Amino acid sequence: MPYVLALDQGTTSSRAIIFDLEGRPLGLAQQEFAQHFPEPGWVEHDPMEIWHTQLQVARKAIARAGVEPGEIQALGITNQRETTLIWERTTGKPVHRAIVWQDRRTARACERLKEEGHEALFRQKTGLVLDPYFSGTKVSWLLENLPGLKERAIKGELCFGTVDSWLIYNLTGGQVHATDASNASRTLLMNLQTLSWDEELLRILGVPKALLPEIRPSAGLFGRTLPELLGAAIPITGVAGDQQAALFGQACFSPGMAKNTYGTGCFLLMNTGKAPVASKNGLLTTLAWQLEGEAPEYALEGSVFVAGAAVQWLRDGLGIIQSSSEVEALARRVESTEGVYFVPAFVGLGAPYWDAYARGTIIGLTRGSTAAHLARAALEAIAYQSREVLEAMEADAGLQLSELRVDGGASANELLMQFQADLLAAPKVIETTVLGAAYLAAVGAGLLSKAEISRRWAAGGRFTPQMPEAQRERLYRGWKRAVERARGWAEA
Numbered sequence: 001m002p003y004v005l006a007l008d009q010g011t012t013s014s015r016a017i018i019f020d021l022e023g024r025p026l027g028l029a030q031q032e033f034a035q036h037f038p039e040p041g042w043v044e045h046d047p048m049e050i051w052h053t054q055l056q057v058a059r060k061a062i063a064r065a066g067v068e069p070g071e072i073q074a075l076g077i078t079n080q081r082e083t084t085l086i087w088e089r090t091t092g093k094p095v096h097r098a099i100v101w102q103d104r105r106t107a108r109a110c111e112r113l114k115e116e117g118h119e120a121l122f123r124q125k126t127g128l129v130l131d132p133y134f135s136g137t138k139v140s141w142l143l144e145n146l147p148g149l150k151e152r153a154i155k156g157e158l159c160f161g162t163v164d165s166w167l168i169y170n171l172t173g174g175q176v177h178a179t180d181a182s183n184a185s186r187t188l189l190m191n192l193q194t195l196s197w198d199e200e201l202l203r204i205l206g207v208p209k210a211l212l213p214e215i216r217p218s219a220g221l222f223g224r225t226l227p228e229l230l231g232a233a234i235p236i237t238g239v240a241g242d243q244q245a246a247l248f249g250q251a252c253f254s255p256g257m258a259k260n261t262y263g264t265g266c267f268l269l270m271n272t273g274k275a276p277v278a279s280k281n282g283l284l285t286t287l288a289w290q291l292e293g294e295a296p297e298y299a300l301e302g303s304v305f306v307a308g309a310a311v312q313w314l315r316d317g318l319g320i321i322q323s324s325s326e327v328e329a330l331a332r333r334v335e336s337t338e339g340v341y342f343v344p345a346f347v348g349l350g351a352p353y354w355d356a357y358a359r360g361t362i363i364g365l366t367r368g369s370t371a372a373h374l375a376r377a378a379l380e381a382i383a384y385q386s387r388e389v390l391e392a393m394e395a396d397a398g399l400q401l402s403e404l405r406v407d408g409g410a411s412a413n414e415l416l417m418q419f420q421a422d423l424l425a426a427p428k429v430i431e432t433t434v435l436g437a438a439y440l441a442a443v444g445a446g447l448l449s450k451a452e453i454s455r456r457w458a459a460g461g462r463f464t465p466q467m468p469e470a471q472r473e474r475l476y477r478g479w480k481r482a483v484e485r486a487r488g489w490a491e492a
């Protein structure tokens with residue numbers, strides 16, 4: 001019986017799951033790791049902790065599934081995207097902590113690039129906007145701020161990678177320095193049409209080509225794991241950014257199909273088919289996946305930086321809950337937020353605003369406000385932000401979504417899912433699990449086809465709207481006013 005091992009390296013935890021070819025999970029392990037906030041607006045991870053937690057959970061998942069490592073015929077990797085690492089090519093030693101996608105340290109650098117008139121060029125070539133979110137300016141920051149790094153990069157002594165590359169490098173014992181096109185499409189360095197590194201953009205950002213990984217299709221052989229790591233030389237056959245992998249796992253294979261993933265952030269992606277569609281409403285154009293021997297497929301994306309992370313902040317920053325799942329019971333203690341809005345712009349606002357200087361705002365507090373109102377406002381904020389990006393997407397695509405497939409850690413929250421269905425009015429919200437990395441790896445190993453994956457897709461739950469329209473629109477107008485108060489705050 002062939003099995004697939006999926007590694008899901010997320011912003012807050014490393015996960016590993018063994019699946020059978022029916023998409024059934026047989027063994028799972030997950031481990032949270034440390035978030036470092038060295039300065040306001042900066043977010044870092046320890047690369048070695050990423051690697052060690054990922055390796056440990058992989059071993060645990062194999063043991064829990066009770067399968068022989070030799071029976072695992074494909075390994076898929078999916079990962080938090082944009083997070084930027086540089087390490088020594090020969091020793092594998094990281095030169096710095098990973099700069100996480102949420103990190104804002106390059107806000108000024110992005111502004112300078114805009115002032116120099118580069119914005120339209122980056123938008124046209126990469127489908128992205130000039131925001132600190134993406135890897136490109138993070139790479140430049142490392143090269144400019146660590147002594148001697150640029151010279152070493154030019155000489156080819158160093159490797160840049162997003163988390164997928166870092167894991168591939170370590171899993172193959174330093175043999176392979178590669179990334180997939182979906183991850184590369186998030187760097188500001190890849191041309192979305194040619195799927196290759198763009199010399200002009202590299203020159204503007206001062207990034208030497210010798211630093212960059214090879215770009216490969218998302219499904220296909222990347223290399224084999226060192227046998228001593230997982231007990232067998234397992235072929236790595238699927239690699240994609242976590243949001244693209246979720247789109248794949250949700251079997252959104254036709255243009256117009258969309259999913260929203262509620263994790264640390266919220267990421268709404270819609271398949272737009274074989275040609276990239278430019279957004280007029282503040283969304284990103286991104287590569288969905290490239291399967292070996294097939295034309296690449298593209299997506300429109302609305303990226304919301306803080307979703308479940310707001311719940312984490314209630315837990316770790318305020319201490320009003322002990323675990324993320326407790327937020328639902330706390331929020332249910334009140335019927336509404338009674339006018340309290342919480343705009344969790346801790347790291348600025350992503351789509352559709354792209355405001356690196358917005359900051360978290362809680363507004364509408366009265367003497368009657370309690371932790372329960374705040375908990376409810378945090379959950380509602382996740383749904384409001386998702387509505388904003390959905391509206392932008394429908395405007396760009398010129399269609400109305402008939403349903404939205406959802407997944408991610410916070411989609412387990414029924415209060416949130418019901419409020420989301422209420423707020424979106426028409427679309428029904430359906431829940432299922434992410435299998436994308438496993439499915440990509442299975443496709444890459446020739447074990448499954450897209451048609452077989454579509455047949456396996458099943459809804460885990462369904463939420464239909466219940467809120468009266470007048471109430472829905474009144475609440476949403478309040479949210480828009482709250483966002484205006486949060487915008488531009490840190491600029492001064």
Ligand SMILES: Nc1ncnc2c1ncn2[C@@H]1O[C@H](COP(=O)(O)OP(=O)(O)O)[C@@H](O)[C@H]1O
Pocket residue numbers: 009010011012013262263264265307308309310311312324325326327328408409410411412413
């Ligand atoms: N029941 C819940 N209600 C709301 N948020 C939750 C719940 N369970 C988990 N979360 C949030 O979801 C996020 C974890 O989801 P996950 O998909 O694992 O994210 P990531 O891949 O970004 O690490 C955390 O930010 C956590 O606070």
Ligand SMILES: O=P(O)(O)OC[C@H](O)CO
Pocket residue numbers: 009010011012079080081082101241242243263264265
């Ligand atoms: O870690 P997640 O699941 O919140 O995903 C992070 C995204 O990939 C960032 O772009």
